[in-house]
Amino acid sequence: MAHLKDGTMSQNVSPLQSENAFSRLFDRIKGMLPFHLWIMLPTIIVLAAITIYPFIWMIVMSFKETAMNPGESDIWVGLYNYTRLLDDEPFINGVKLLLWYFLLCLSIEVLVGTSVALLINNVKWENFFIIIFIMPMMVAPIIVGYLFRFLYNVSFGWGYWLLKSSGLMSGETILANAKPWLFSFFPSTAFMAVVAADVWEWTPLIILIVLAGLKAVPQDQLEAARVDGAGPVRTFLEVTLPNIKSVLLIALVVRFMDNVRYIDLIYVLTKGGPADTTKILPFYLYNVSFRYFEFGRGAAIGFILLLFTIFMGLFFVNVVFKKKKEVSNSG
Amino acid sequence: MARTELVSKAAKRKRAFWRTLMYIAIAAFFLWTTLPLLIMALSSIKEHRDAFQIPQVGDWLGALKIASFSPTFHHYTDLFTKEHFAQFILNSVIASGSASIIAVSLGSLAAYGLARGKIPGEQHLSFWILSTRMAPVVAVMVPLYSIFTGLGLLEPSRWRNLLGLILAYTTFDLPFAVWFMRSFFEDIPVELEEAAKVDGCSNLKAFRKIILPLAMPGIVAALILCLIFSWNDFIFASIFGQQAAKTLPVATSELHSTVSIEWGGILASGTLLVVPMLFLGLLVKKYLVQGMTMGAVRQ
Numbered sequence: 001m002a003h004l005k006d007g008t009m010s011q012n013v014s015p016l017q018s019e020n021a022f023s024r025l026f027d028r029i030k031g032m033l034p035f036h037l038w039i040m041l042p043t044i045i046v047l048a049a050i051t052i053y054p055f056i057w058m059i060v061m062s063f064k065e066t067a068m069n070p071g072e073s074d075i076w077v078g079l080y081n082y083t084r085l086l087d088d089e090p091f092i093n094g095v096k097l098l099l100w101y102f103l104l105c106l107s108i109e110v111l112v113g114t115s116v117a118l119l120i121n122n123v124k125w126e127n128f129f130i131i132i133f134i135m136p137m138m139v140a141p142i143i144v145g146y147l148f149r150f151l152y153n154v155s156f157g158w159g160y161w162l163l164k165s166s167g168l169m170s171g172e173t174i175l176a177n178a179k180p181w182l183f184s185f186f187p188s189t190a191f192m193a194v195v196a197a198d199v200w201e202w203t204p205l206i207i208l209i210v211l212a213g214l215k216a217v218p219q220d221q222l223e224a225a226r227v228d229g230a231g232p233v234r235t236f237l238e239v240t241l242p243n244i245k246s247v248l249l250i251a252l253v254v255r256f257m258d259n260v261r262y263i264d265l266i267y268v269l270t271k272g273g274p275a276d277t278t279k280i281l282p283f284y285l286y287n288v289s290f291r292y293f294e295f296g297r298g299a300a301i302g303f304i305l306l307l308f309t310i311f312m313g314l315f316f317v318n319v320v321f322k323k324k325k326e327v328s329n330s331g
Numbered sequence: 332m333a334r335t336e337l338v339s340k341a342a343k344r345k346r347a348f349w350r351t352l353m354y355i356a357i358a359a360f361f362l363w364t365t366l367p368l369l370i371m372a373l374s375s376i377k378e379h380r381d382a383f384q385i386p387q388v389g390d391w392l393g394a395l396k397i398a399s400f401s402p403t404f405h406h407y408t409d410l411f412t413k414e415h416f417a418q419f420i421l422n423s424v425i426a427s428g429s430a431s432i433i434a435v436s437l438g439s440l441a442a443y444g445l446a447r448g449k450i451p452g453e454q455h456l457s458f459w460i461l462s463t464r465m466a467p468v469v470a471v472m473v474p475l476y477s478i479f480t481g482l483g484l485l486e487p488s489r490w491r492n493l494l495g496l497i498l499a500y501t502t503f504d505l506p507f508a509v510w511f512m513r514s515f516f517e518d519i520p521v522e523l524e525e526a527a528k529v530d531g532c533s534n535l536k537a538f539r540k541i542i543l544p545l546a547m548p549g550i551v552a553a554l555i556l557c558l559i560f561s562w563n564d565f566i567f568a569s570i571f572g573q574q575a576a577k578t579l580p581v582a583t584s585e586l587h588s589t590v591s592i593e594w595g596g597i598l599a600s601g602t603l604l605v606v607p608m609l610f611l612g613l614l615v616k617k618y619l620v621q622g623m624t625m626g627a628v629r630q
Contacts, residue, residue: 046505140564150597157385208623285467
């Protein structure tokens with residue numbers, strides 16, 4: 001009670017001795033870091049707890065072989081988890097398929113996305129189209145997987161019916177270990193089916209990103225190209241493309257990362273099959289860790305994947321910071 | 332006079348040709364985007380025998396029969412009466428809601444600090460924050476699994492599993508929120524807070540009274556985007572949610588057993604999962620590109 005009284009008094013009269021000591025201590029702690037670092041501290045602590053510790057754990061674990069039975073303890077195996085990957089057939093297969101996955105998804109998405117963005121840019125119904133194109137991105141990847149599995153079904157799938165009716169497909173099933181028509185060096189049709197689902201969901205993202213880039217193309221440059229009599233193709237190559245280059249690059253990196261991040265589609269559509277033809281590296285890792293529960297081997301593969309994304313992340317940050325500098329220099 | 336008319340006529344015809352071609356391309360992409368969703372929604376209100384009806388190969392007109400059926404909602408009601416979907420939806424809401432709120436409250440502070448402070452090694456710090464978001468889910472899950480086991484978060488108890496899920500979602504929501512909101516804080520002129528500080532505001536008060544209200548659109552957008560990301564997650568939930576805290580996507584996947592696939596239920600539950608996200612997506616339409624590119628591209 002007396003304390004409370006002191007507290008209320010201190011507002012009008014000079015502060016009391018004890019309170020002074022407290023506030024001085026408080027000020028000293030406050031002064032240890034600048035304000036901006038103080039407010040970042042909670043985030044830094046939380047992120048450190050959920051990233052740095054797991055990161056170290058992962059490196060340590062990758063040198064061990066996980067005990068399979070209760071009561072046993074993990075064994076140190078040194079670099080064995082890494083060296084054995086060199087002749088681990090599914091691992092090499094996974095890397096190869098992951099590269100295919102990047103190549104096919106990214107090239108189709110960027111080509112189609114950029115074209116559609118160019119087509120609907122400044123069209124009367126542009127806003128309506130944007131609203132429609134947002135929809136696939138909002139669908140949970142696992143539902144995209146089920147939806148396409150439904151469409152691919154041999155006896156009641158509309159996608160199957162369409163492919164058959166239009167004569168685009170000669171095989172009996174879509175999710176098969178057959179080579180697609182004309183492209184015998186390609187991965188299986190099942191793989192193409194997974195790519196198609198990914199393209200369905202994420203091409204709209206490229207459209208939106210490119211549209212945002214197109215709005216930033218300086219109008220006077222386009223005007224100058226028109227006055228000079230440049231056709232649409234030349235205008236695109238010499239005016240538009242250089243202006244949307246950095247935006248396209250960011251789009252590519254973002255899709256790149258998400259392609260490694262998510263395995264939901266494959267989990268539903270093919271579970272890595274048939275005959276491992278869709279078992280891209282992240283999905284193989286999922287199997288090693290959560291089906292065979294070989295955490296040591298999983299940690300080694302995970303670490304390699306992580307290094308790969310860290311590399312891509314560095315690239316991304318460099319592009320972003322460079323873009324920022326350009327903006328602040330010109331502004 | 333006559334000559335210009337002639338030229339413009341040929342030019343007009345050429346333009347009309349390209350224009351039709353353009354409309355056809357747009358229409359084709361439009362159909363490709365919308366038809367799968369339409370088929371999902373339609374099939375979810377059909378009896379199985381209607382949903383599984385497709386025309387003969389090559390029978391293009393027969394495709395119109397897709398619209399002839401008598402609607403039924405029993406796939407939806409079954410989800411709630413035969414399965415426990417009300418509880419699964421609640422789990423989804425709790426897990427994604429809490430993670431988003433945590434991410435946005437901590438993230439807005441950090442984003443402001445990152446935007447304003449002249450921090451040495453700012454680029455490294457932001458890269459580190461980004462890398463936690465971009466790391467492959469499966470690679471992150473292996474160590475988290477072992478840590479969560481140690482913390483007892485994988486015991487078969489609903490609240491423990493939910494807590495684990497919230498933590499797991501924070502691993503990607505928090506770095507996202509920081510990166511996304513940073514550009515919003517950068518847009519607010521520094522002069523505003525400086526003026527407030529001249530008037531005797533403390534740093535924190537200036538942040539609360541001046542900056543936060545101005546950054547509100549960005550904060551709300553960040554919250555909604557976090558909600559979308561964590562609501563749509565499947566892989567984390569399938570491992571950390573275990574059996575006691577099944578979220579909607581996991582429950583959907585369990586309608587697909589080794590014996591059969593309950594298509595009616597899956598499509599109905601898929602529709603339930605998607606519709607709220609479509610609304611949220613429209614709400615943040617303006618910020619979607621910025622969100623999906625971690626704030627790197629502005630609309």
